[in-house]
Amino acid sequence: MLETGLAGRVCLVTGAAKGIGLATARLLAAEGARLALVDSDGEGLAAADVADDALRITADLSSRPGVEDALAQTVARFGQLDVLIHCAGIYRVSKLPDVTDAEWDAVMDVNLRSSFLLAQGAVELMREHGDGRIVLFGSFAARTGGLRASAPYAASKAGVEGLTRHVAAYAGPLGIRINCLHPGFTETPMTEILSAEARAEAHSRTPLRRGAPPEEQATVAVVLASDLASFVHGATLDVNGGMYMA
Template identity: 40%
Template sequence: MKLKNQVSWVTGAAGGIGKCISEKLAAQGSHLILSDINASALNELLVHLSGFDVDILVLPLDVADPQTVSEGGQKIRERFGRVDNLINNAGISPKGPKGPIPFKDITFEDWNRVIAVNLNGPFLCSQVALEMMVAHGHGSLVNICSQAARTHSPVTSAHYAASKSGLLGLSRKLAGEYGPYGIRVNVVVPGRIDTPMTQSVNEELSRQAALRTPLRRIGQPNEVADAVLYLVSNEASYVNGAILDVNGGSLMI
């Protein structure tokens, strides 16, 4: 097992990609901290993962709320005393009936909420985790970004693109600042993946995305989770500040 007795914190753990990441980490022997705003879905996930011989702390929280993230950090310190891996995966991508919301229709309130969840969330959770990682002299952060941060994305809205672009910048900064402490920070950039986030909108968008993709299909959440598993594992011990595209070839830069 690649991650025996490590402690991994997954945000957005109850979602399509988060669930697969959590399962793969548990299969490699990692203890888990599972966070999501959807507490009942987290409890279902806990039942789903009960066959793995790992400790699991269920930590329902809104990643955008500084108070609950800070309290969550306290619970992690009490239960495990450390975090080896943090996967900043929680995210929202608001859409309109036809897909992306036109820029002129994005309210300031919606803008702030997307930035709060997709960018402030990783900021808050990373601060909590990095303090413990520095104390232990090692650690790995993986930020789940988006193709919307790498190029124009016809399927997402401006606030989402801005938040994920910010996350890319934050990741690079942290990779530079925390490398000297033995902490690696990397980014996974999924293309279109078959999860509740994409299933909740017009199916035609996924069909078109598949046609634009050299592999002629959209991705599955386990294919993103495998990239995360690689980045937190020792096989990636010299990989820091990397951007790993998982997109079937739909973007090649």
């Protein structure tokens, strides 16, 4: 029998109000983890159908105060942090000439700065007990430039991949594992905004000829954070139905 070893672990999941983050929180709840759930959408988070005893934190993770607040509330409730799965992110579809400085900054702050701040803060907490697991979310757009995704989206997700390698080199000797997951096209509120034509194009460019339900990403993220992936470290995993094959 395969054991995840996640029962009783303190797991912080971001973007937990919907999509992949919510699916991840549900899987971790089923494993018996102790959950801190974070999202900037406080109403969505309150309404999320997941573990009643989870700590729900409304925070904007795009800057240091929000990240510090989320980490501090988690430690205040549970005393430590064992797992970080960072799903929160935003997506934009502007064409290259239309990308403004404001869009660049917003996307980089939510997708990349948050990943840096959370990883930095999580490592400091996890090193105290010499154990921890971190999963950051990139995107197939880091590999391909994206189908509709804007330049800052693709750049931010490529940045997450490099950040993962840097943190892996630093934190591995401290007993902390970190990996990056690059989802392919996934059926969540993030992609609901796309036209039927864009969705059909994404499906047709995926050899499995479909998008993933969020659970197919969440399952891999949870495995990466579990004892099952105990020697997987500094890796970038493509979960994309063959849309990009390295």
